[in-house]
Amino acid sequence: MKRRDFVQYAGLGAGALMMPSLLLGNDIPTEALLEPGMDALVKKRMADVALNTAKSLGATYADARIGRYLNQYVFTREDKVQNVVNTESFGIGIRVIANGTWGFSSTNSVTEDGIKKATEQAVAIAKANSKIQTDPVKLAPVNAYGEVSWKTPITKDFKEVPVSEKVDLLLTANAAALDNGADYVNSALFMVNEQKYFASTDGSYIDQDIHRLWPTFRVTAIDKAKGNFKTRENMSAPVGMGYEYLDGLESEKLEGPAGLRLYRNSYDMVEDATIAAKQAKEKLTAKSVDAGKYDLVLEPNHLGLTIHESVGHPLELDRVLGYEANYAGTSFATLDKLKSGNFKYGSDVVNLVADKTQVGSLGAVGYDDEGVKTKKWDLVRNGILTNFQAIRDQVHMIDQNESHGCCYAQSWEDVQFQRMPNVSLEPGKDKYSISEMIKDVEKGIYIAGRGSYSIDQQRYNFQFGGTVFYEIKNGEIVGMLEDVAYQSNTQEFWNSCVKICDEDDYRVFGTFFDGKGQPSQASAVSHGSSTARFNDVNVINTGRTI
Amino acid sequence: MAIYTKEEARKILEKALSFSKADTCEINLNGSNSGNIRYARNTVSTSGYSSNQSLAVQSSFGKKSGTATIDEFDDASLEKVVRRAEELANLSPENPEFMEPLGPQIYDESISFSEATANITPEYRAKVASSGIVPAAAQDVTAAGFFNDSAGFSAMINSKGLFAYNKSTNTDFTVTMRTNDGTGSGWVSRDFNDVTKFDADEASKTAIDKAVLSREAKAIEPGKYTVILEPAAASDLLRNMFRSLDARSADEGRSFMSAADGANKLGQKIVDERVNIWSDPLNSEVPTSPWNYAGQPLKKTTWLENGVVKNLAYDRFWAKEKGVEPVPYPSNVIMAGGDQSLEDLIKGTKKGILVTRLWYIRSVDPQTLLYTGLTRDGTFYIENGQIKYPVKNFRFNESPIIMLNNLETLGKQVRIDGNLIPYMKIRDFTFTSLSDAV
Numbered sequence: 001m002k003r004r005d006f007v008q009y010a011g012l013g014a015g016a017l018m019m020p021s022l023l024l025g026n027d028i029p030t031e032a033l034l035e036p037g038m039d040a041l042v043k044k045r046m047a048d049v050a051l052n053t054a055k056s057l058g059a060t061y062a063d064a065r066i067g068r069y070l071n072q073y074v075f076t077r078e079d080k081v082q083n084v085v086n087t088e089s090f091g092i093g094i095r096v097i098a099n100g101t102w103g104f105s106s107t108n109s110v111t112e113d114g115i116k117k118a119t120e121q122a123v124a125i126a127k128a129n130s131k132i133q134t135d136p137v138k139l140a141p142v143n144a145y146g147e148v149s150w151k152t153p154i155t156k157d158f159k160e161v162p163v164s165e166k167v168d169l170l171l172t173a174n175a176a177a178l179d180n181g182a183d184y185v186n187s188a189l190f191m192v193n194e195q196k197y198f199a200s201t202d203g204s205y206i207d208q209d210i211h212r213l214w215p216t217f218r219v220t221a222i223d224k225a226k227g228n229f230k231t232r233e234n235m236s237a238p239v240g241m242g243y244e245y246l247d248g249l250e251s252e253k254l255e256g257p258a259g260l261r262l263y264r265n266s267y268d269m270v271e272d273a274t275i276a277a278k279q280a281k282e283k284l285t286a287k288s289v290d291a292g293k294y295d296l297v298l299e300p301n302h303l304g305l306t307i308h309e310s311v312g313h314p315l316e317l318d319r320v321l322g323y324e325a326n327y328a329g330t331s332f333a334t335l336d337k338l339k340s341g342n343f344k345y346g347s348d349v350v351n352l353v354a355d356k357t358q359v360g361s362l363g364a365v366g367y368d369d370e371g372v373k374t375k376k377w378d379l380v381r382n383g384i385l386t387n388f389q390a391i392r393d394q395v396h397m398i399d400q401n402e403s404h405g406c407c408y409a410q411s412w413e414d415v416q417f418q419r420m421p422n423v424s425l426e427p428g429k430d431k432y433s434i435s436e437m438i439k440d441v442e443k444g445i446y447i448a449g450r451g452s453y454s455i456d457q458q459r460y461n462f463q464f465g466g467t468v469f470y471e472i473k474n475g476e477i478v479g480m481l482e483d484v485a486y487q488s489n490t491q492e493f494w495n496s497c498v499k500i501c502d503e504d505d506y507r508v509f510g511t512f513f514d515g516k517g518q519p520s521q522a523s524a525v526s527h528g529s530s531t532a533r534f535n536d537v538n539v540i541n542t543g544r545t546i
Numbered sequence: 547m548a549i550y551t552k553e554e555a556r557k558i559l560e561k562a563l564s565f566s567k568a569d570t571c572e573i574n575l576n577g578s579n580s581g582n583i584r585y586a587r588n589t590v591s592t593s594g595y596s597s598n599q600s601l602a603v604q605s606s607f608g609k610k611s612g613t614a615t616i617d618e619f620d621d622a623s624l625e626k627v628v629r630r631a632e633e634l635a636n637l638s639p640e641n642p643e644f645m646e647p648l649g650p651q652i653y654d655e656s657i658s659f660s661e662a663t664a665n666i667t668p669e670y671r672a673k674v675a676s677s678g679i680v681p682a683a684a685q686d687v688t689a690a691g692f693f694n695d696s697a698g699f700s701a702m703i704n705s706k707g708l709f710a711y712n713k714s715t716n717t718d719f720t721v722t723m724r725t726n727d728g729t730g731s732g733w734v735s736r737d738f739n740d741v742t743k744f745d746a747d748e749a750s751k752t753a754i755d756k757a758v759l760s761r762e763a764k765a766i767e768p769g770k771y772t773v774i775l776e777p778a779a780a781s782d783l784l785r786n787m788f789r790s791l792d793a794r795s796a797d798e799g800r801s802f803m804s805a806a807d808g809a810n811k812l813g814q815k816i817v818d819e820r821v822n823i824w825s826d827p828l829n830s831e832v833p834t835s836p837w838n839y840a841g842q843p844l845k846k847t848t849w850l851e852n853g854v855v856k857n858l859a860y861d862r863f864w865a866k867e868k869g870v871e872p873v874p875y876p877s878n879v880i881m882a883g884g885d886q887s888l889e890d891l892i893k894g895t896k897k898g899i900l901v902t903r904l905w906y907i908r909s910v911d912p913q914t915l916l917y918t919g920l921t922r923d924g925t926f927y928i929e930n931g932q933i934k935y936p937v938k939n940f941r942f943n944e945s946p947i948i949m950l951n952n953l954e955t956l957g958k959q960v961r962i963d964g965n966l967i968p969y970m971k972i973r974d975f976t977f978t979s980l981s982d983a984v
Contacts, residue, residue, distance in 0.1 A: 081639050085613075091598075104594035108617055121595050128668035129583065129590040132676050167639065184798060222799040227806035229799055229913060323586040325690035326722040326733075329905075332982070415592050454906045454941070456920045461941055461981035463918050465910060485910060485918070487941065487979050518584055518692035518720075540978060544914040546802065546816075546947045 037068040037090070037195050038110070040207050044147075047199035049112050050094045053119040055201065059096040059126070061139065062119075063200035063370060066092045066110065067412030070193040072158060076170040077186045078178060084163055091412040094119050098126035100136025102393075104415040139392045140403050142372050144203025150366025152211040153359060154242025158191040161243045169246065170217075173273040177219045180277035183229075187217035187273075190238070190512065192524075196369070204371040212362055212524055213245055214238035214512055215269050221280035230283035230482075232276040233467055235260075235301055235449055236267040238510040238524065240362045254505065257438060257446055258470050258477050262299065264507050265360055279468055279480075286480040289469070291541045295444035296486060296534045297437055302466050303425070304509020304527035305450045310490040311345075311352050312423040312514075312527065314459035315379050317390040321397060327518050329457025332490065333385060338398065343385040346494030351426040352380040354389055356405055361422045361526035362510045363406075369416040372405040379423065383495070391418045410521040417517055424508075424528035428500035434531045437501060444472035445484060445539065450509070452485065463487045465542070483543035493534060501530035549577065549664065552711040555701035558601070558619050563703055565628040568605035568635060571705045572647045574839075575601045578698030579664075583671035586690035588679045593671065605631040609644040612637070643863045647704040648841045656712045658833040660740035663715035664697035671695075678721050678750035687754050691721030695741065702841055712835040716964075717741045721750055722923060723757040724984070730936070731984050732756025733903060733923035735778055737963060739833055756902065756924040763936040765980055766927060772898035773975040774891050774928070777960040777967040779901045779921075784823075784967065786907065787915060787946040788879055791849065793858035797868070802915045802947065803858060811855050817950035819853040825876030831961050834877035842874045849876065853950075883959040883968025891957050891971050893931040898971070900926040900933065904942070915945045920981055939984075940977035949975065 038046075047064040054062035069089040075082040091108035092115060103126025107118040170187045177185040194210040215236050222229045239245050248268030256262045259278075261271055298306065314331040318324055321335075337343040346352075356363050356374035367373055370392055378386045388398060391407040409416035438446065449467025456462070469481040488496075510526040550558070555575055562573050577599030584591045602615040605628065612634025616627040674693045682689035699713035719736045732753040738744050787802075796803035796810035803811045826846040827834040836844050840862065848856045857873050865872040892900065902924035910916040921939045928934065949972050957969030 080642055082641070082643075084638065101590065102592050104592060106594070106596050108598055125581075125593055125595060125668045128672050129593055129675075132585075132590050132672055132679060134589040135587065184800065220800050224799055224808055225806060227799065227804050227809075229804070231800075231912075321587065322688060322690060322724070323591055325586055325688075325724060326584075326692055326720055329983070330724075413596050413598070415594050417592065452908050452910045452918065454908045454918045454920070456939060456941075456981040456983035457905055457922055458981075458983035460983050461920065461939075461979060463941060463943075463979075483911075485943075489982075519582060519694060538979075540943070542910045542916055542943060544911065544916050544945060544948065546914045546945055 043197040044205055046110055046115060049115045050119050051199060051201050053116050054096045054123060057123040059098045059123055061097040061201055064092055064094050065412055066197040068195040069411055072191045074166045074170060074189045076174060078174055081167055089411060093412045094122045095415060096122045096126055097137050098123050099130030101126045101130040101133045102137060106413045137393050138396050140395045140401050142202055147205045149207040151209040152240055154211050156243035158213060158243045169269060173217060173269045176270045177273040177277040180274050181281045182219045182277035183222040184220040185217060190214040198371050200371050206367045206371055208366055210365060211242055212240050215246060215267060217273060219276040219280045221284055223284050228284060230280050232280040235263060235272050237301060237508055238362060238512050239360055240364045241360050260448060282480050283482055286482040288483045288543050289481045289539060289541050291539060293536045294539050295441050296537045297441060297444055297446040297531060299448035299531050300507040300529045301449050301509045302447050303529045303532060305453050306464055307423055307425055307527040309453060309455045310459060310462055312420045315388050316418055316420060317388040317394050318418045320388060328516050332458045332460050338385055344383055345380045345385045346383045347497050348383045349500055350380055350383045350494050350497050352423060354379050354421040354423050356421045358422050361508060362524035363422040363526055368405045368407040369409050370407040372403045374405040377404060389421060408523050414521050419523040420514060420525050422526045427503040427506045427530040432501050434501055434505060437499060437531060437533055438472055439475040441472045442474055446470040446472055460489050483541045484539060485542050486537050486539050488537055496534045496536060497532055498535050499533040505530040549697055549699050549713055555711055559701060559703035562624040562628060565625045566705060568607055568632050570606045570647050572604045574702045576700045578696055580696035581671060582694040583675050584692050585675040585679060588683050588688050590675055603627050603631040605635045607635050609640040610635050610638045645862045647706045648708050650707040651841060651843050653710060653843050654828055654836040656836050658714035658739055658835060660715045663695055663717055663741040666695045666741060674746045677746040681750060682723055682754055685754055686726045687723050687757055688726060689721060689723055694718045708841050710837045710841055714835060715739055717744060719749060721753050723753040725757050725761055729984055730757045730761035731923045732760060735962060760924045760936040763938045765938045768940055768977040768979050770974040770976055772973045774898060774900045774971050776902050777962045777969060778903040780970050781962045781965055781967045782904050782907050783917060783946040786917060791859050793860045794864045796858055812858055814855055815853045816855055816947060817853045818953040820953060820956060821850050821853050821950050822882040823850040824848045824880050825878050826880060827877055829880060832878045832964055832966050838874050844874055844877055879965040881967050884956040886957040888969055891955060891969055892928055895928045896930060898928045900928055915947055916943060918943045939981040941979045941981060942976060943978045944976050
């Protein structure tokens with residue numbers, strides 16, 4: 001165990017041990033979630049303290065982010081509620097440019113005195129570092145938006161839904177899993193509300209209210225005699241929506257192959273848990289895959305993670321340039337490949353778009369964390385690499401003068417930097433369903449849901465698992481498989497994409513925990529696609545005996 | 547923010563506890579200051595400073611608990627936070643696994659704090675960055691690195707008479723050096739409680755040398771190879787194994803420590819008999835707090851002895867269910883090593899691969915602890931006792947259990963990520979494909 005993990009967990013109850021550390025804040029009573037935060041006028045005054053202090057100390061630019069992060073998590077297992085956690089984190093982060101160099105400091109003391117001290121610290125850091133600065137910061141221009149606001153379009157605020165209703169939903173889903181043969185089930189609801197106020201010396205005062213929600217479970221089936229176990233996780237996605245995502249609307253359900261239920265913009269957790277239990281048991285006796293080449297039919301809730309790792313990350317400009325070389329790595333998609341205008345990232349049917357505005361997605365905001373209005377843009381068009389993802393201080397390095405609006409910090413406490421927008425694969429233009437796609441495959445594997453994932457530091461070689469695997473023979477699903485993982489190379493893989501289902505099958509995958517930066521920060525991001533077919537991909541068998 | 551002394555912390559905690567009307571009450575007080583510098587492309591990029599403190603109260607009536615937190619410590623604020631925790635406890639469902647707070651405990655004297663680390667300045671951090679950037683630029687190499695320092699304290703009190711206090715410091719440093727032709731990459735990691743043990747010049751030079759040595763790697767066939775794992779490479783796989791040492795998952799049949807017919811592997815030999823692993827908060831190289839979040843004392847604990855599982859971690863609830871003493875999770879990992887240096891291990895290798903580190907390690911199968919990932923930042927082919935040439939990176943699919951059964955030789959220990967891990971030579975390590983990544 002890492003020492004810093006221990007330090008983070010120290011002082012928290014045992015329930016916190018299963019929480020990702022980045023979700024930690026200060027625990028508060030449920031009703032306190034509904035208390036209004038600091039008034040926008042007061043926030044403006046406080047932000048101005050930071051901006052004015054920075055300018056008086058010689059900063060040429062400053063921004064202040066006052067953040068109130070309200071989270072609620074509910075954890076259960078089988079018939080027990082393990083923990084209900086309400087957290088609030090409130091503070092201010094101040095970023096400055098002095099002597100052409102960035103400086104940043106944050107404090108949870110949001111008072112005139114606390115803000116002044118933190119600003120002094122940020123300027124002192126910038127000045128100390130400017131002595132070794134060889135490449136002064138250049139910011140792309142941004143509009144002064146004045147006083148504006150933005151809110152995630154939700155119809156049910158999680159903060160107004162009683163905890164008992166949330167607990168009931170999880171325990172009902174757990175009971176459904178146990179009734180259908182599961183030995184264990186863990187389930188959780190993560191609900192996030194970021195109330196962010198941004199102000200900068202460029203003349204914007206932006207108030208945003210952002211909501212995200214993630215229902216999740218893991219069902220375990222055990223073969224006690226043999227000492228074997230298998231798990232099946234949820235088919236939901238984390239979303240940029242309110243509690244309405246859990247309504248389980250019939251109109252948003254899709255009939256998948258082999259009795260699978262797939263969900264668009266509304267999730268039926270109890271139904272999914274029921275199916276999960278049956279599939280977890282089936283996995284205990286499923287056939288172990290024969291290694292070799294297969295045509296893969298990849299379901300959107302699976303393909304999203306492959307898009308994330310093999311398209312989202314390599315096209316982040318800061319990685320391309322080497323700013324992330326010491327941690328996440330660099331990229332095979334170098335500047336010369338973009339400039340050539342003919343780098344074949346994928347086959348002709350592959351169109352990949354970046355989008356910070358997509359309704360219901362995790363990445364949707366009105367403005368990014370350096371006050372740039374968000375938008376949608378092409379990354380790969382007809383298979384050709386056309387752009388990267390860039391923010392104010394780097395976009396000039398690809399000869400563009402407008403930030404793409406994808407700057408983000410995980411909290412007021414952390415410095416903002418370039419983060420992945422939603423990156424999605426456009427659906428096929430012709431009418432084409434999952435069943436039609438399977439009918440066309442002779443020797444293949446249908447993979448649904450996320451599993452194990454790993455990719456190298458320049459994003460060439462990757463390996464992915466999945467939640468459930470089905471063998472396809474001569475156009476039909478013939479049974480479940482286990483021990484499946486596929487290995488490929490990014491460019492080879494996307495060039496092997498031959499067909500994509502139409503927009504009726506379009507669904508959005510997401511993750512709360514995209515990690516990047518040092519100290520590492522998490523960011524929530526979505527990836528949409530329809531089911532897609534990739535020919536002749538190398539599949540390995542991951543079964544072992546210990 | 548000040549790092550409170552034991553007496554200052556006790557005073558605040560006793561005051562807060564005096565407001566409690568619950569059946570039981572436990573209060574934690576934490577604070578930390580941390581600063582960092584980041585550099586890339588041979589220049590400084592972002593850096594920052596953060597200061598935070600908070601007090602958390604857990605109040606319980608029977609098996610119903612509530613928690614509330616505050617960051618102001620005047621009397622009125624302390625009373626408010628205790629009342630809030632009590633209100634929340636009254637509204638909460640009963641937790642059938644609730645355990646009453648522990649009574650008074652005796653803790654060892656901690657050695658995890660260094661005054662020098664607590665006094666680090668922005669100028670010192672800039673100097674660390676500079677010690678990599680200047681020599682890198684002189685050798686046609688580009689530096690990207692990160693240095694982080696933190697100083698903090700933790701204290702707790704409860705209505706059963708327990709009081710605990712600890713302060714600790716830490717520094718973490720990593721740097722990646724890449725040759726400007728894009729064909730070579732080297733990396734080092736260093737971490738210490740006491741910054742006076744850190745030599746930024748030496749660390750940066752090691753990474754530069756490795757980058758230059760790793761230029762223009764050759765591709766060799768993936769397959770099973772004898773490998774020498776540097777401690778950073780071995781540590782990542784072992785750390786994942788340590789996260790799965792929980793007795794409850796093993797007893798429930800859902801861990802690599804589960805055995806057939808509902809048993810667990812306690813007492814079974816699972817790896818080579820030369821494998822000995824323990825934890826010890828008072829080890830002078832990797833000191834940690836002598837108590838954990840629940841107020842349990844942390845003592846030297848043996849996990850694997852001569853390849854046999856000697857302990858699994860039991861939380862207080864599961865220990866009670868099973869009628870055994872609780873065994874807290876380790877706060878560090880120490881694996882016994884041998885006398886051989888890296889050079890000795892290379893000399894004694896007829897044919898093998900030297901691995902600097904592993905990257906993007908993810909679980910493939912929790913049943914067998916199979917992990918996948920890749921080599922990174924310095925992978926070399928060894929023949930007849932010498933490094934012959936750098937090789938392209940590999941993807942591996944391997945289990946630490948299989949790896950520790952295929953142990954050839956243990957080398958010297960090195961501190962990595964707060965743990966002490968030896969160099970190790972392993973036979974038949976499974977590489978499944980090649981990567982073009984540098």
